[in-house]
Amino acid sequence: MLLFNTGSDLNIRGSFSMRMQVYLDNAATSYPKPEEVYEAVVSFMREIGVSSGRGAYRKALEADRIIYEARRSLAELFNVKDTKQIVFTSNATEALNLAIKGILSEGEHVITSQMEHNAVCRPLKRLEKERGIEISQLSCLSDGSLEDLDLLGAVIRPNTRLVVITHASNVSGTIMPIGEIGKICNENAVPLLVDAAQTAGVLPIDVEAMNVDLLAFTGHKGLLGPQGTGGLYIREGIQLEPLKEGGTGSESILETQPDILPDKYEAGTLNAAGLAGLGAAVRFILLQGVENIRKREMELTAHLLDKLRENDAIRIYGPDDSEKQVGVVSINIGDHQPEEIGYVLDEVYGIMVRTGLHCAPCAHRTIGTVERGTLRISLGYFNTEAEIDYTVQALRQIAQRGVH
Amino acid sequence: MFLEEIEMMFMEPCVANKGVRMFARMSKDISGLMPYLNTAIKNATYNKDGNTLCFTKEFRLITLYPEKVAMAKALNPTDAWQVLDWIKDTINETYENRDSIQPSHERRVGVTALDFFEWLPRLNCGKCGEPTCLAFAVRLLLGERGIEECEPLLTTEYNKLRKVAFDLVSALGYELPESYNSSVLERSR
Numbered sequence: 064m065l066l067f068n069t070g071s072d073l074n075i076r077g078s079f080s081m082r083m084q085v086y087l088d089n090a091a092t093s094y095p096k097p098e099e100v101y102e103a104v105v106s107f108m109r110e111i112g113v114s115s116g117r118g119a120y121r122k123a124l125e126a127d128r129i130i131y132e133a134r135r136s137l138a139e140l141f142n143v144k145d146t147k148q149i150v151f152t153s154n155a156t157e158a159l160n161l162a163i164k165g166i167l168s169e170g171e172h173v174i175t176s177q178m179e180h181n182a183v184c185r186p187l188k189r190l191e192k193e194r195g196i197e198i199s200q201l202s203c204l205s206d207g208s209l210e211d212l213d214l215l216g217a218v219i220r221p222n223t224r225l226v227v228i229t230h231a232s233n234v235s236g237t238i239m240p241i242g243e244i245g246k247i248c249n250e251n252a253v254p255l256l257v258d259a260a261q262t263a264g265v266l267p268i269d270v271e272a273m274n275v276d277l278l279a280f281t282g283h284k285g286l287l288g289p290q291g292t293g294g295l296y297i298r299e300g301i302q303l304e305p306l307k308e309g310g311t312g313s314e315s316i317l318e319t320q321p322d323i324l325p326d327k328y329e330a331g332t333l334n335a336a337g338l339a340g341l342g343a344a345v346r347f348i349l350l351q352g353v354e355n356i357r358k359r360e361m362e363l364t365a366h367l368l369d370k371l372r373e374n375d376a377i378r379i380y381g382p383d384d385s386e387k388q389v390g391v392v393s394i395n396i397g398d399h400q401p402e403e404i405g406y407v408l409d410e411v412y413g414i415m416v417r418t419g420l421h422c423a424p425c426a427h428r429t430i431g432t433v434e435r436g437t438l439r440i441s442l443g444y445f446n447t448e449a450e451i452d453y454t455v456q457a458l459r460q461i462a463q464r465g466v467h
Numbered sequence: 468m469f470l471e472e473i474e475m476m477f478m479e480p481c482v483a484n485k486g487v488r489m490f491a492r493m494s495k496d497i498s499g500l501m502p503y504l505n506t507a508i509k510n511a512t513y514n515k516d517g518n519t520l521c522f523t524k525e526f527r528l529i530t531l532y533p534e535k536v537a538m539a540k541a542l543n544p545t546d547a548w549q550v551l552d553w554i555k556d557t558i559n560e561t562y563e564n565r566d567s568i569q570p571s572h573e574r575r576v577g578v579t580a581l582d583f584f585e586w587l588p589r590l591n592c593g594k595c596g597e598p599t600c601l602a603f604a605v606r607l608l609l610g611e612r613g614i615e616e617c618e619p620l621l622t623t624e625y626n627k628l629r630k631v632a633f634d635l636v637s638a639l640g641y642e643l644p645e646s647y648n649s650s651v652l653e654r655s656r
Contacts, residue, residue, distance in 0.1 A: 115544075116544050119477060119478060119479060121476075124475045124476075124477075124478060127475075127478070127544055127548070128475065128548065131544075131545060131548040131549075134545065135548075135549075135552070145549075146545065146548075146549050147542070147543075147545050147546060147549065312544070313487070313543045313544065314543075321543070323542045323543050323546075324545075325543075325545055326543050326545075
């Protein structure tokens, strides 16, 4: 928070220099980032600035080393034994597309949930049309949780090739029981793809203990890195068709894509400056400890939920329990359109939130908000209780006076 | 930490499916540690006069000089970096544990494919995809195949053979999948 104006009333409007800013859209992109991240990006661009994996000169090796260290830090964070099994993509969406389109063939069956993001739903829908795949959705309750985990075993068929499920919903924040799902998938020898867009860097993830075969993550949310970074962990032995072919800087004599990871899936020059920042961000997270980050976000989430609950005009969606959700809270106020409230929050109070359908129509259908959408408050590691109090106070004023 | 850094100095991108070659400089002279590494790295060949230590990690060929590492046949740059990390860890662990390691100045005679062949079922069943057990033994030695790919060896009939083959493979520093490790112990109980 840049400035805390205790007289936070409508008269703030117009006095730009006195305007405070509260950023509560961390589920879209986390902001701000740790200082180390800015430094790593700038120093890479200024002092190194060359392609990785492409040259025999010292600077190219330095670029290579920085990218390797980002990969190694991620491997440590997710307990990945072989660093090569992590491939970089530009975000979780690309990672999910690579995994889904790379593994599913004609006529195969996939199981997913009713809380998925469009980054999962849309690739599946395309394959349904183009490859005739069959999609089963595990039904979810209105708080976003799975109705009956035991159903998963029953839904698995001989031609089930993949289970794809979000680790935590970007709409309601609901955390899915990945460890238990992974156990069932493992017993049935069906690979599990986890969409960790909302959880990487925020919840502990152990691909071995949780039996995760494919882990799609993005760098710009909980991992505190720059936009345009992300990746996919691929368990050894799982073969995916690459999404793209091209130069890898290795085995250049081959006319076909090399078969060895990570090069197989990393055609084209990598976003080295972004990855330098991501590496610094993940090292920051490892130093803080994911458990500590989770603890802090739970404190903030509990504080927000407590304050919101005090106002009867505010409807809270999702589990309404900081133990069962990440720092993502969807609400609505009275009969107001969330877009209008979002506009007033920004314009009058300098509070940035997301409104609408959050790219996940099926999740909105599940929690009953597909018509109106929600106003989503998403917390980050650097938010404060004071910012939350100020936001809830603003919501209270809006609930009393309306948006006009 | 004994060895702070191994700095990559040169990496030749692989041109024709033969792997990546590279060399790196170490931040400390490891001459004094070589006899200990000779013991710790089971498949190493120590050349006392030349002050070099050669060994393989699976299919990769590695030579340690007093202040330099050379590696050939790494899969790709990421693989080369990863193995450099492993070398650094191995050197540091050997240094940490040097009091309990018996230093060795001997130059070990290399193991041949025939040594492996001795402990295979020798059925030439072809289940591993090789035409003969001897061919399998050769590729096992090169690190291109894993001992667990010999299906008959995993059956109860070959409990005794399996134990020896298992010990031989791990004594030579080849990696065994963890699942195999435990399942072998399970089965031989």
